[in-house]
Amino acid sequence: MNEITIGKIREAHDRIRGRIRRTPVLTSARLDELSGASLFFKCENFQKTGAFKARGALNAVLLLGEAEAARGVATHSSGNHAAALSWAAGLRGIPAHVVMPRTASRFKLASVERYGGRITLCEPTHKAREEAAARIVRETGAALIHPYNDPRIIVGQGTAALEFLEDVPDLDVILCPVGGGGLLSGTAIAARGVKPGIKVLAGEPEGAADASLSFSLGERRPVEHPASIADGLLAFVGDLTFPIIRRQVDGIAVVSEEAIVAAVRQLLEVLKIAVEPSGAVAYAAVAEKRVGIAGKRVGIILSGGNLDLDRAPWAKPVP
Amino acid sequence: MNEITIGKIREAHDRIRGRIRRTPVLTSARLDELSGASLFFKCENFQKTGAFKARGALNAVLLLGEAEAARGVATHSSGNHAAALSWAAGLRGIPAHVVMPRTASRFKLASVERYGGRITLCEPTHKAREEAAARIVRETGAALIHPYNDPRIIVGQGTAALEFLEDVPDLDVILCPVGGGGLLSGTAIAARGVKPGIKVLAGEPEGAADASLSFSLGERRPVEHPASIADGLLAFVGDLTFPIIRRQVDGIAVVSEEAIVAAVRQLLEVLKIAVEPSGAVAYAAVAEKRVGIAGKRVGIILSGGNLDLDRAPWAKPVP
Numbered sequence: 001m002n003e004i005t006i007g008k009i010r011e012a013h014d015r016i017r018g019r020i021r022r023t024p025v026l027t028s029a030r031l032d033e034l035s036g037a038s039l040f041f042k043c044e045n046f047q048k049t050g051a052f053k054a055r056g057a058l059n060a061v062l063l064l065g066e067a068e069a070a071r072g073v074a075t076h077s078s079g080n081h082a083a084a085l086s087w088a089a090g091l092r093g094i095p096a097h098v099v100m101p102r103t104a105s106r107f108k109l110a111s112v113e114r115y116g117g118r119i120t121l122c123e124p125t126h127k128a129r130e131e132a133a134a135r136i137v138r139e140t141g142a143a144l145i146h147p148y149n150d151p152r153i154i155v156g157q158g159t160a161a162l163e164f165l166e167d168v169p170d171l172d173v174i175l176c177p178v179g180g181g182g183l184l185s186g187t188a189i190a191a192r193g194v195k196p197g198i199k200v201l202a203g204e205p206e207g208a209a210d211a212s213l214s215f216s217l218g219e220r221r222p223v224e225h226p227a228s229i230a231d232g233l234l235a236f237v238g239d240l241t242f243p244i245i246r247r248q249v250d251g252i253a254v255v256s257e258e259a260i261v262a263a264v265r266q267l268l269e270v271l272k273i274a275v276e277p278s279g280a281v282a283y284a285a286v287a288e289k290r291v292g293i294a295g296k297r298v299g300i301i302l303s304g305g306n307l308d309l310d311r312a313p314w315a316k317p318v319p
Numbered sequence: 320m321n322e323i324t325i326g327k328i329r330e331a332h333d334r335i336r337g338r339i340r341r342t343p344v345l346t347s348a349r350l351d352e353l354s355g356a357s358l359f360f361k362c363e364n365f366q367k368t369g370a371f372k373a374r375g376a377l378n379a380v381l382l383l384g385e386a387e388a389a390r391g392v393a394t395h396s397s398g399n400h401a402a403a404l405s406w407a408a409g410l411r412g413i414p415a416h417v418v419m420p421r422t423a424s425r426f427k428l429a430s431v432e433r434y435g436g437r438i439t440l441c442e443p444t445h446k447a448r449e450e451a452a453a454r455i456v457r458e459t460g461a462a463l464i465h466p467y468n469d470p471r472i473i474v475g476q477g478t479a480a481l482e483f484l485e486d487v488p489d490l491d492v493i494l495c496p497v498g499g500g501g502l503l504s505g506t507a508i509a510a511r512g513v514k515p516g517i518k519v520l521a522g523e524p525e526g527a528a529d530a531s532l533s534f535s536l537g538e539r540r541p542v543e544h545p546a547s548i549a550d551g552l553l554a555f556v557g558d559l560t561f562p563i564i565r566r567q568v569d570g571i572a573v574v575s576e577e578a579i580v581a582a583v584r585q586l587l588e589v590l591k592i593a594v595e596p597s598g599a600v601a602y603a604a605v606a607e608k609r610v611g612i613a614g615k616r617v618g619i620i621l622s623g624g625n626l627d628l629d630r631a632p633w634a635k636p637v638p
Contacts, residue, residue, distance in 0.1 A: 024343060026365070030433075045591045046591055050591065265628060268593045268626070268628060269593070269626075269628060272364045272365055272369065272592055272593040272594075272624035272626075273593065274587045274588070274591040274592065275591075305591035307588075309584060309587060312631065
């Protein structure tokens, strides 16, 4: 399972396709005009659990052997991966243990609870989360499913690009957000596997631009105190995902916080869809003119739609 | 053209289908669970110009004779019909004259301007609007296209239900909002024409419940000072639309303002789509349990998505 290939991504797609949504591709004459390109939006905000994370999580859960599966799965991610893993475990009828910082928003807690995840709260430090997860794994024998640095996850996430190129075969460019790199590495392998000449680009928030930094240095380098409204993209690019990205991706564009907020709002106003800040970062790179796409056919993965309306990013600050 | 039949609706569909969007039908396991029914959402928020109004407006514009068309079209509606008529006129390359009250929001003005409508501002009274429109018609010879009380508009609006029943043939119930009654009367004729046993229901805001009142009295009766966050549904049901509604509709449910706001929010959070308050009223009737649909297959028309984010209805009031 360790070599990640287009064949593995096709197998993953066959494995999960009956349980995930075939998400639609939207277009907009107005956004084409504004961007000077032909834009195609793959709407993973409509995916089960509201994000592409359902793909990788379900693939990983379905690949567990019977005995292993019976002991359940665990994670210490608090975002969309946690909800997706809880959902996927529920489909297989096995427990999902989710370690979350006690400072997590009500919105995130509610999402994991909705899908039946068993939440363990811990102190909001990386160390406390890892320790709590390790203890759960020790006590229950649950399989720890990393949110991105795992071949089962990477090939699962790659299935979005596979569908995208089935629906729009003549894309010149494919663009997605990058955090830990699970979606980007899977997208690159799938897209180049189907169409070798395609250009693969990513968008990354300027406040958490470790992937961009690592990409230009040629080696993994974290940034200190990553921070962005795109809270799903704060993770440090993985030692499994980075080599793939380095080899198969053409560029990583850094986008401003303002561009991310504007992108969320514009996607709501023009496409009429809810996309969370992390999910709008690839489009933000286009809207902020950080990628050269004039006249091209550009596929943009809108990766998630779990927008916390109590923190609507366009809301004016209360005076 | 004056008798409104399913045949006329099919002809209208053939006339407009190449220029409008075939809008998708969405479903949600979570909303099914909450409602105790199987819900299907016809997403006219994704329609050209952001609302079903594009259907009727385009049908009316395409039905004009050459000489008549050359003189342009006019309306004194300030909402989605005005934008839709401007868009449809633009497709035919003819002018659209739109009379709007000088108090109209920047959002509504911008929408009409975007589609090339020629705006005439007037005092915010019904009399001033009618006079301004009459003057434009006198001066330019433009054809006045009423937003709902016109057979060309009614059959155009009916095409949404036609598509809906093509995509989901076994609906037990179809539900849409009612303002002036163009969508509801067209929906009733289309739905019963395709499937005689189907139940046709509507939702109406309690602050503008003239259609519901008229329906129970058996004759048209306006309400004084209609007011609702669903600003597209304030119109008085028409003398052409009401007889159809009276004969072909099974019931009109009145919904609270709170339910409309909650529906807009829930559609954003769960379906991940932007639906404006007027467009969410049919779903609000379901969520507020104002219609008996337990166990049924229910088609809900989400009629528009032009949500003014500066007035986001879920936003907490500034203290």
